[in-house]
Amino acid sequence: MDQIYEQHLWGGKDFDFYSGYGSHDNNIVKPYLEAVINFLDSFSEPLVVCDLGCGDFNIGKHLTSHTKTYIAVDIVEKLIQRNKAQFKADELEFHCLDISKDDLPHADCVILRQVLQHLSNTEIHQILKKLRGYKYIILTEHVPIGNFIANKDIISGQGIRLKQNSGVNLSESPFHFKIKDQKTLNEHFVENNKGRILTVLYKVF
Numbered sequence: 001m002d003q004i005y006e007q008h009l010w011g012g013k014d015f016d017f018y019s020g021y022g023s024h025d026n027n028i029v030k031p032y033l034e035a036v037i038n039f040l041d042s043f044s045e046p047l048v049v050c051d052l053g054c055g056d057f058n059i060g061k062h063l064t065s066h067t068k069t070y071i072a073v074d075i076v077e078k079l080i081q082r083n084k085a086q087f088k089a090d091e092l093e094f095h096c097l098d099i100s101k102d103d104l105p106h107a108d109c110v111i112l113r114q115v116l117q118h119l120s121n122t123e124i125h126q127i128l129k130k131l132r133g134y135k136y137i138i139l140t141e142h143v144p145i146g147n148f149i150a151n152k153d154i155i156s157g158q159g160i161r162l163k164q165n166s167g168v169n170l171s172e173s174p175f176h177f178k179i180k181d182q183k184t185l186n187e188h189f190v191e192n193n194k195g196r197i198l199t200v201l202y203k204v205f
């Protein structure tokens with residue numbers, strides 16, 4: 001992941017760190033933020049939120065004021081150092097962690113936005129084992145339009161499963177992730193038939 005940022009493999013040559021068009025295109029970002037803020041604001045007692053794979057924080061920076069505490073995590077050390085310097089707010093923390101290997105912070109709600117799509121099934125499995133402790137998961141995945149084969153395995157990195165007509169679906173094999181309830185919060189169809197970016201709210205327990 002360090003190399004992806006250093007070599008600007010997700011685009012954004014004019015940025016120091018760039019997490020991809022999914023994190024910057026207003027047509028994608030605005031409706032996503034509206035839906036997530038609507039959910040966060042529905043609680044009289046604000047939630048503690050943990051953003052796993054927070055990236056360049058172009059998304060997270062809009063959410064912090066709608067939470068009790070916002071804990072943003074990424075595996076790229078230099079990115080976390082840059083985020084710490086650039087984004088300051090009460091009750092905002094940044095941590096450099098490998099979410100597939102390290103213990104994760106306590107929170108009410110996890111945000112996983114366009115992260116699992118880049119990871120192998122083994123890594124996703126390791127992460128899922130740790131997600132049962134969170135009441136809510138807001139999961140965003142870039143998946144094909146129409147029917148697709150869920151969870152074809154990939155090597156973790158820059159790419160996603162889309163070219164193989166596949167995408168992450170946690171309830172399908174090999175994950176069979178059990179949840180209490182789920183609701184689609186947002187769906188964006190990417191131009192030129194290049195799939196859809198789907199955001200689902202899972203109630204875990």
Ligand SMILES: C[S@@+](CC[C@H](N)C(=O)[O-])C[C@H]1O[C@@H](n2cnc3c(N)ncnc32)[C@H](O)[C@@H]1O
Pocket residue numbers: 001019020022023052053054055056057058059073074075076097098099100112113114115118119
């Ligand atoms: C495509 S970016 C999305 C960033 C952000 N969630 C957003 O939507 O703007 C994926 C992010 O996940 C991070 N990531 C990938 N594998 C990780 C891991 N094992 N532990 C923590 N972060 C990871 C990457 O470094 C990258 O910043």
